[in-house]
Amino acid sequence: MTTSVLIPHLADAMVRVTEKAAIAAEALAGRGDEKAADAAAVDAMRTAFNAVDFKGRVVIGEGERDEAPMLYIGEEVGTGNGPEIDIALDPLEGTTLTAKAMANALAVLAIAPRGGLLFAPDTYMQKIAIGPGYPDGVIDLDASPAENITAMAKAKGVDVSAMTACVLDRPRHAEIIESLRGAGARIHLISDGDVAGVINTTNPATGVDLYVGSGGAPEGVLAAAALKCVGGQMQGRLIFRNDDERKRADRTGITDYDKKYDLHELASGETVFCATGVTKGGLVDGVVRNNGLIETDTLVMSSADGMVRKIKSWHRA
Secondary structure, three states: OOHHHHHHHOHHHHHHHHHHHHHHHHOOOOOOOHHHHHHHHHHHHHHHHOOOOOEEEEEEOOOOOOOOOOOOOOOEEOOOOOOEEEEEEEEEEOHHHHHOOOOOOEEEEEEEEOOOEOOOOOOEEEEEEEOOOOOOOOOOOOOOHHHHHHHHHHHHOOOHHHOEEEEEOOHHHHHHHHHHHHHOOEEEEEOOOHHHHHHHHHOHHHOOOEEEEEEEHHHHHHHHHHHHHHOOEEEEEEEOOOHHHHHHHHHOOOOOOOOOEEHHHHEOOOOEEEEEEOOOOOOOOOOEEEOOEEEEEEEEEEOOOOEEEEEEEEEEO
16 A cells, blocks of 8 residues: 555544544633643644554654653654554634634644655744635735735626635734735634634635735644645745744754745645644534534545545543
8 A cells, every 4th residue: 555545545544533632622621721732732642643553753842852742843752553644733723712712723733645744843833824716826825915816806806895814813914904804804813723714715605815924834834734725726825033943943844944835845745634622613613522422524625536524533531
């Protein structure tokens, strides 16, 4: 069996991994303790990984080894039997959302054959992303937000006023928001969770056409892995605020600090992406506990066959 076959074959196992992490995190939802919720998700995800027959290596994780006791960058997980797989993960995307029992917290991961995901340092990244159906090159990270949304509207055959851009609600994005509104587009602001923000562009039901702004580079790789499954477009460029962040890039083998990465450089291999809801959100429902059963809702995608599906599971409490 080749690696390309083994990647989608691992999809069901990865669903179980994100389900376990989501269930563990949700038990602490609304309790005001971000660190405890994140730690519970990390521990559950690591335990679930170690029951899977593969040679897993974390390339996007909770941080470098000195900063993260579990699921650190470079950590090996799995039984050690089976294919060599690289993993990008965020056991709890939305720690604040979970602590406050707010919507859209997720347990997220992506896998690819060894070397198939960008080994991104824990810095910020400029990002622009759209879903499928547009001609190649319709967006450009170096163009203004207004120029990008106008080009998309033209390609779609609609007025700019019919377009919606998703932007993380941060002061640093004031100019982006002004540019988009100046062009006549609508803005959908989100408080946290830019992986979900990018994925919203893939689902017509969300009404989101474009995601643009800066956020974590690791989350950028996760989002790229999801977009690759459905044929979207994405560009990213790392942002370095100080020499320490440049040294982090050096340790991952990145030497061109100004490089503009496209989707297939962020996720070069075949990918599987899984996201299980911790709290209820637009992408998936959150964990529900009822009469001794725990219900989970997971979005899973595979680039090998373009498969996108939602999985409802019930677990004994």
